[in-house]
């Protein structure tokens with residue numbers, strides 16, 4: 001319990017002149033000028049440093065009896081023991097000044113009052129214990145024991161200094177106490193000095209311990225006990241040895257007495273100036289034992305006794321100086337409450353709760369620094385956790401890319417193998433659509449294609465013809481290859497086909513019939529074969545040839561580029577026309593669009609099943625395996641794509657199988673063209689079939705872009721809407737949006753994009769309801785948004801991010817702001833939103849700046865798993 005600071009109660013008692021002094025006529029040097037003032041009556045030398053008057057808490061004149069001294073100078077302090085407060089009463093003064101005389105009286109009065117208090121408080125149970133010791137020649141002796149063996153002092157962590165084996169008698173009653181006091185008096189070292197015939201040669205400490213508890217709580221386990229002790233200390237004389245004419249034993253006693261008193265003086269002086277520095281309690285037995293009473297947990301009263309004699313003026317002044325110091329000493333007495341086990345548990349629980357509360361709500365200054373340190377550490381941990389999370393996400397992304405890369409490599413290996421097989425077959429005799437996945441194109445594939453281009457440029461030779469008797473064998477083999485590779489390269493394989501449309505158109509003029517026939521041959525089911533048989537037996541071959549030629553011409557018109565200055569179709573003769581067309585397509589875009597990875601690029605983010613219908617045609621298994629790999633709607637597709645009006649072409653039948661050229665012939669590429677021609681040539685063809693294959697064959701779509709004015713804005717808006725509906729890659733959207741800005745040369749690209757998206761859109765709902773590819777597409781889109789979300793930290797500083805958040809209406813105080821933003825981009829189709837989305841995504845993707853990105857990027861692969869030897873997009877490094 002917290003105590004109150006108070007100063008030592010210091011009083012001075014001036015004893016009467018004794019017989020010796022009176023006999024010498026020595027006395028009356030001092031006068032009690034008031035209850036607190038002592039005045040020196042003698043002459044003070046001019047240069048003397050000591051004052052004439054002294055003020056203390058109480059000054060007792062020679063006329064005051066010990067009762068008054070007790071009442072006014074000790075009682076309050078002494079009786080504190082009944083309240084659980086330690087207390088000490090000292091008597092300090094030179095020999096024969098009346099210390100023992102005073103302390104005996106004070107002790108007796110205190111004991112009497114204590115017992116009187118006990119008698120007045122029957123509700124409490126008191127236990128009184130008494131012990132007594134003396135310190136003689138710096139040895140502690142038990143005054144209640146006949147054994148004069150010095151006692152050791154021990155340091156107890158709770159009690160402080162304790163005297164080992166000191167007898168402590170539990171008082172039965174007041175009479176018992178008086179008996180013990182008598183024993184102490186008898187045991188105390190007494191000797192005769194020149195000043196005192198019965199001089200106390202030791203420091204005596206009588207200790208009464210009072211323990212009290214409320215009777216009503218006794219035995220319940222929750223009672224509180226007050227425990228304190230009061231010391232009555234009768235010090236040995238503080239005089240100098242010379243003044244007592246000491247010699248021999250007395251001189252030795254004097255030196256020890258003075259040692260303890262000297263230390264006591266040091267301690268008092270030290271304490272009087274505050275608690276700064278070292279307090280030499282341990283320098284003497286006296287100060288060690290009384291340490292708690294000297295500026296500690298005790299109330300203290302010092303009664304300084306002095307002789308009025310002139311001959312003792314110097315000692316009297318020393319006593320007064322000691323008193324002056326003592327009155328400045330501050331003590332901090334506390335109530336000593338001893339808790340029962342149960343009460344102790346309760347108390348400890350309260351303390352624990354208090355400490356926990358301080359930790360939770362650090363309000364005090366002592367806790368604030370710890371709380372700040374904890375907060376700082378928490379923030380550091382949080383940052384590290386975020387960094388770790390981002391690193392883990394990056395790791396997952398890289399791992400995913402690696403797996404995709406491995407998959408592509410595996411596909412490449414497989415497709416290379418197929419390609420080699422196919423090339424072998426092609427070179428040998430036949431010309432069949434190449435169904436090798438573009439997605440899995442290896443560098444050798446690209447080289448092969450380049451070679452093919454070159455070969456075509458240099459050798460626009462007459463179209464080869466295939467022997468009809470090998471057709472179905474080749475189809476079967478091709479389909480086997482396709483089925484085998486389907487699972488590995490399904491996406492790219494299908495996606496490439498659309499772009500092959502563009503490729504194929506270059507050759508349309510010179511080999512439209514072969515290509516057309518090749519597609520016919522890819523429909524191996526019974527109905528198709530019947531149809532083919534029919535066409536082969538058709539006698540109107542010329543008519544059919546014209547029809548096919550017209551189809552090819554339309555296709556060429558669709559992709560013709562008349563804006564390129566290098567293209568001079570008028571200069572081309574008939575044989576050179578394919579070459580000229582090819583040049584047109586190539587030179588107009590500075591790249592062989594047909595050769596690009598554009599198909600994969602654009603379609604990598606588009607689920608492969610968007611093309612399932614068409615793939616089912618190209619991948620239709622041979623008749624014997626049809627049940628294993630049933631096409632989804634082979635009959636409808638077949639009817640749509642290969643109407644009975646399509647007749648066999650003897651040229652096709654007689655194809656010789658130019659491998660390079662045949663590799664350009666793609667089943668899918670022709671599908672659209674054939675559809676166009678079919679639409680035009682066979683007006684009776686049911687519209688139903690067209691819709692069922694998921695292609696919009698409306699005139700607006702099928703019209704060649706070169707044949708109608710180029711309304712860029714309108715087309716752009718339509719494409720943006722389609723992007724949104726088809727959940728197209730936001731990177732693709734961004735690239736496309738930034739690359740194509742309305743140049744005339746952009747026309748064809750936008751037309752292709754528009755048609756592609758229209759086709760995808762219809763594929764989404766080809767079965768009357770959104771198919772599973774929508775979910776796949778959305779999943780990939782979400783993945784892209786996640787990448788954007790992560791890139792924001794790298795590409796944008798805090799200010800830029802906050803500016804963006806504000807611009808996009810994201811509350812700066814909300815959580816997951818970057819995530820919110822990533823989920824917002826490209827979610828609307830208004831131009832302002834589109835521009836901002838494109839700007840943001842381009843910022844996240846390096847090197848994506850208008851003008852810098854060449855337009856061939858339209859055809860590049862925006863996916864993350866491209867082979868290293870291709871120019872590809874990378875989130876971390878732009879294009880590599």
Ligand SMILES: Nc1ncnc2c1ncn2[C@@H]1O[C@H](COP(=O)(O)OP(=O)(O)OP(=O)(O)O)[C@@H](O)[C@H]1O
Nearest residue numbers: 015016095096097098099100101196199200236237
């Ligand atoms: N106030 C007093 N009134 C009457 N007599 C007193 C008073 N004070 C002391 N005396 C007497 O003076 C004598 C010495 O007193 P006392 O023994 O108490 O001195 P002391 O300071 O204890 O000396 P020492 O240090 O040598 O023990 C005693 O005979 C005592 O009766």
